[in-house]
Amino acid sequence: MADSNRYTAYRVLLQMEKNQSYSNLELNKQIQEQNPDAPALVRELVYGVLENRIYLDHLLKQLIPRGLSGVKKPVKALLRLGLHQLVFMDSVPDYAAVSETVRLARKVTPGREGFVNGVLRGYGRQKEKLTLPDRGSDPVDYLSVRYSCDLWIVNLWMNQYGVTKTEALLAAGNRRPLLSVRVNLLRTSRDALKRSLLDKGFQAGESAQSRRLLFVRGSGLLETEEYASGLFSVQDTASLLAAEILQPQPGETVYDICAAPGGKSLAMAEIMENKGLIRAFDIYAHKLALVEKESERLGISIIQLKEQDGMKPHRELDQTADRVLVDGPCSGLGVIRRKPEIKYKAVCDQGRQLAEKQLLILSEAARYVKMGGYLLYSTCTINKIENEQVVKQFLSGNREFQLERMMQLFPDEGENDGFFICKMQRKTGKGDMNGSRL
Numbered sequence: 001m002a003d004s005n006r007y008t009a010y011r012v013l014l015q016m017e018k019n020q021s022y023s024n025l026e027l028n029k030q031i032q033e034q035n036p037d038a039p040a041l042v043r044e045l046v047y048g049v050l051e052n053r054i055y056l057d058h059l060l061k062q063l064i065p066r067g068l069s070g071v072k073k074p075v076k077a078l079l080r081l082g083l084h085q086l087v088f089m090d091s092v093p094d095y096a097a098v099s100e101t102v103r104l105a106r107k108v109t110p111g112r113e114g115f116v117n118g119v120l121r122g123y124g125r126q127k128e129k130l131t132l133p134d135r136g137s138d139p140v141d142y143l144s145v146r147y148s149c150d151l152w153i154v155n156l157w158m159n160q161y162g163v164t165k166t167e168a169l170l171a172a173g174n175r176r177p178l179l180s181v182r183v184n185l186l187r188t189s190r191d192a193l194k195r196s197l198l199d200k201g202f203q204a205g206e207s208a209q210s211r212r213l214l215f216v217r218g219s220g221l222l223e224t225e226e227y228a229s230g231l232f233s234v235q236d237t238a239s240l241l242a243a244e245i246l247q248p249q250p251g252e253t254v255y256d257i258c259a260a261p262g263g264k265s266l267a268m269a270e271i272m273e274n275k276g277l278i279r280a281f282d283i284y285a286h287k288l289a290l291v292e293k294e295s296e297r298l299g300i301s302i303i304q305l306k307e308q309d310g311m312k313p314h315r316e317l318d319q320t321a322d323r324v325l326v327d328g329p330c331s332g333l334g335v336i337r338r339k340p341e342i343k344y345k346a347v348c349d350q351g352r353q354l355a356e357k358q359l360l361i362l363s364e365a366a367r368y369v370k371m372g373g374y375l376l377y378s379t380c381t382i383n384k385i386e387n388e389q390v391v392k393q394f395l396s397g398n399r400e401f402q403l404e405r406m407m408q409l410f411p412d413e414g415e416n417d418g419f420f421i422c423k424m425q426r427k428t429g430k431g432d433m434n435g436s437r438l
Contacts, residue, residue: 003100006081008034009045010104013077016050016341023050023341040219049084050340051174054148056080056087062130063122074109075116082120094124139163147174149343153333156350160384165412169382172412173336173343178215180207180415182235182263184298186270190214193231200224207415209237210244212270215415230298235263238334238380238409238419242327243267245405245423246376250275252322257310257365260287262294262303264325269300279321281308310361317368323376326365328358330379330386334418337411351385358390366398369426375401377422382410387420400427 011030015021027046031039049056060079061067068076082101085092098120105113123130135142143163144154147170157166183190190206194214197204202221207213214232226232243264248254250273256265259280269278280303282288288305295303308314310326331347331354332339347354362377369375377394379386387408395401401424409419 003104004034004036005038005041006045006100006104007107008036008042009049010077010081010108012042012046013049013081014074017073017077020341020345023047023339044089045081045084047176047340048088049080052084052088052148053080053344054145054150056083056148058132058145059083059087059123059130060119063119063126075105075112078105078109078116079119082116083123086120086123143167143170147171149173149336150346152346152350153343156383168412169410169418172410173340175337175411177236177337177411177417178415179217179221180235180237181214181216181221181232182240182267182270183212183214183232184230184270185212186274186299187229188231193226196226196231197221197224207237209414209416210240212244212267213237213240228297233263233266233294233298235267236419237414237416238421239263239417240267241409241416242325242376242378242419242421243271245421246323246325246374248272248276248278248323253277253320254279255317255321255324255365255368256280257324257326257361258282258328259291259305260284262288262291264327265291265303266294266298266300268325269295269302270298272302274300274302276302278303280305281310283307283309310364311357313364313367315367319368319370321368321373322370323374324365324369325376325378326362327378327380328361328386328390330354330358330381331383333381333383334409334411334420335380336418338417351381351383355386355390358386359393362390362394363398366394366401366426371426371428373426374404375424375426377420377424379420380417381420382408382418387422391422391424395424401425402427
C-alpha cells in the first residue's frame with residue numbers, strides 16, 4: 001500500500017502540473033481530501049520539489065537517455081518526488097526514497113514502476129558524474145538551474161541588480177520563511193501573547209522592525225484559543241510595514257484600493273484603534289467576504305467592504321480620503337519563498353503590462369486623496385519596472401504629489417518578503433492631476 005503522505009504530495013504536484021494551480025490552495029485541498037498521516041511531511045515534500053524543479057529536471061535529463069520530453073506528467077511528478085528525497089532529504093534513507101516511490105508508481109502509474117525504479121537507482125550510480133551548466137561561460141543558465149528559477153527572472157535581476165545580488169535573491173527564494181504574526185493590540189499586548197504562546201510550547205521571538213510582530217515556531221498555531229479569540233493574525237513583516245508607514249490615525253478616513261485578502265486593511269484598523277473609517281475595495285467579492293470574517297474574529301468594526309474595479313473612475317470618491325493605500329497587482333517576485341510556483345510562470349514583457357495596470361490604478365486612486373493627505377503604493381515584487389519606474393511616471397504626471405519615502409525590501413537582507421513601499425503626499429496648492437501612462 002502506498003504511503004499516504006507521499007501519495008498526497010504526488011496528487012498536489014500532479015494537479016499543479018496539470019492545472020497551474022497555486023501551491024497553498026492545492027495543498028490545503030488535497031490534505032483535506034486525502035487526510036495524510038503527516039501533513040507537515042506532505043508540505044515539505046511538495047515545497048521541496050517546487051523549489052528545486054528546474055534543478056531536478058536538469059538531473060533527470062542526464063539520467064534518462066531520451067530526456068524528459070516523452071515522459072508523461074504523472075511519471076514526471078513521481079520522478080521529481082523521488083529524486084528530491086534522494087538529493088535533498090538526508091532524513092530519508094536512499095532505499096526508502098526509491099522503494100516508496102516505486103510502490104507509489106505501482107498504484108498511480110501501473111506498468112511504469114520499473115522505469116521509475118531504474119531512473120532513481122541510476123542516480124545513485126551516476127550522481128558523481130552529473131553536471132550543472134558552466135558558470136563561467138553561461139552564468140545566467142547556471143543560476144537558473146542551480147536555484148531553479150526561470151531565465152526571465154534571472155536576466156531581469158542580473159540587469160537591475162548585478163550577479164552577486166541576483167544570486168543572493170535566488171538563494172533567499174529557496175529558504176523557508178519564519179512565520180510572523182501581527183499582535184492585535186486591541187485585545188492584548190505583545191508581551192502577553194508571547195507569554196501565552198510560550199506556555200503552550202511554541203517558540204516565540206520579538207521582531208525589531210515592529211512592536212506588533214512576533215516570530216513563532218510550532219505546529220497547530222491556528223488551532224489555538226489565542227487565534228480563535230482574535231489575539232493575532234498571520235502577516236509578513238513587509239506587509240505590516242506598508243500599513244505602518246502610511247501611519248493612519250484614529251478617526252481618519254482611509255481607503256484600501258486592492259484590499260483582498262485584507263491583511264493591510266485589518267492592520268490599519270488596529271493601528272487606528274478601531275476608530276474612524278476604512279473602505280476596502282476589491283474586484284473579487286468572494287475575497288472581500290474573507291475580510292469580513294476576519295474583522296469579526298479580530299473585533300474590528302470600522303471596515304466597510306465594496307466590490308469595485310480600481311482601474312475604473314469613481315468620481316464620487318474624489319478628495320474624500322485622508323490616506324489611500326494601493327497594493328497593486330504584481331509579478332510577486334518578492335514572495336517566491338512562499339509561492340515557489342511563481343519562479344516558473346512567465347510574465348509578459350518583464351512586467352511592463354502589469355506596470356501599465358499599476359499606474360492606471362495608482363492614478364485613479366490618487367484622485368481620492370484630500371489636499372495634504374497621503375498616498376501609499378506598494379507591491380510584493382522585486383522589479384524596478386513595476387516599482388520605481390511606476391512611481392517616477394506617476395509623479396511626472398501628477399505634480400500635486402511629492403515623494404515622502406521610498407524603499408525596496410529584499411528577502412536576503414532580513415526576515416521579510418521582498419516588498420516595495422512608496423509614500424507620497426498631496427500638496428495643498430494647485431497642480432496637475434492628469435494621470436499618466438508608461
